[in-house]
Amino acid sequence: MRSPRPRPIRLPAAAALSATTLCVLVAGCGGGESAGQASSGKATLSMYAWSSSPAEDGVLRKAIDDYNKLGRATVKLNILPEYDTALQTALAGGEPPDVFYLNDNKVPDLAKAGALEPIGDKMDKPGDFYPTLKDSFTYKGTFYCPPKDFSTLQLVYDKDALAGAGVKPPTTWDELAAAAKALTKPDRPGLVLNAEFYRWGVFAVAAGGWLTDDAVTKATADTPEMTKGMELLAGLHKAGYAASPQTVGAGWGGEALGKGKAAMTVEGNWIVGAMKTDFPKVKYGIAELPAGPAGKGTLSFSACYAVAKSSADTDAATDFVRFLTAPERQLEFTKQFPVMPSRQSLAEKWLADKPELKPFVDGSTYARDSIFVPGFKPVIDDINDGIQGLAKGNRQVADVLTATQKVAESTLGG
Incomplete structure (x- = not known):
């Protein structure tokens, strides 16, 4: 995970979106099918992600390969060095990726703009996510996207x-x-x-x-x-x-x-x-x-797997995110890295071989989110x-x- 705000001295708040960008987001304009309309046949999905390390990139690529082998959809990954700029450009151009990493502090702006498909409650066992993290990705009572991990x-x-x-x-x-x-x-x-x-x-x-x-x-x-x-x-x-x-x-x-x-x-x-x-x-x-x-x-700081409202196949994109956030895959994704699973049920398993990191996990019980x-x-x-x-x-x-x-x-x- 890329830390939203703290690491190493990342600016803490989302870059302001222009009026034109917000208009485009709400309209959902751009090529392809209308927003939320399921495509015919096997879907091809695009995903935007940032890079935390080559090792973590490799784990993500493996997860996507495993999903693609299921035959339900094909996901094409784009790991972008200038992530924020690339995502905002895609959103402003009306052709956002179907699935993308989204920092918690950017959820209110994009949710208000109508750019996000609400998928949080469509995940398996959504109540297993830490309450503070769910709050971070909830806007006006709607849980928009599930947290991928947290710090x-x-x-x-x-x-x-x-x-x-x-x-x-x-x-x-x-x-x-x-x-x-x-x-x-x-x-x-x-x-x-x-x-x-x-x-x-x-x-x-x-x-x-x-x-x-x-x-x-x-x-x-x-x-x-x-x-x-x-x-x-x-x-x-x-x-x-x-x-x-x-x-x-x-x-x-x-x-x-x-x-x-x-x-x-x-x-x-x-x-x-x-x-x-x-x-x-x-x-x-x-x-x-x-x-x-x-x-x-x-x-607490986190990022989620967001689905674009204007995705040509929001059902397929939601299915892919459900795959990524399944407990067994989330544990596999985080066990090699210091980011923590966003599911409460995985805390003890995650700490089994890294007990020295317990203070970070303990903080989850009293941490507050920093979303405005x-x-x-x-x-x-x-x-x-x-x-x-x-x-x-x-x-x-x-x-x-x-x-x-x-x-x-x-x-x-x-």
């Missing part, structure tokens, strides 16, 4: 650094602050994390805060809870005990940890593959993020800009959250 954010640390400083993985905010101080050296901050909302936001969650209410109808960016989360990290940065990756010569937290430029970072389970490939000699551990005033907090409403991107852009200022020390928490509150109120209409 959560947790604390990743350098075992040797903590042992050398006599520090245990922190479990509370006070312990985190003390650990960051004890682990800081002139050329190594104790904690390094990307200066953006989807990293800092987990601390807001642990304080009981969020940018909006659960219904995403009311802005809550300037609440005391949000303030507590932002002030914790702003204070650590100001004291020199925390930093952003770029200030230590790294592109993201995993690279900072691997290069010895950080003792702790906040990352998702995708860090496992990167550490194995790029920094195989670094001994690292994983712990749940320290609990805040409201308890533990983290975010169509057109929310300006709010994320605004708070990201503010967080970058907080990390640099040239902004104040109150000013940042007041500004974000105004943008959120304007976006939500009050």
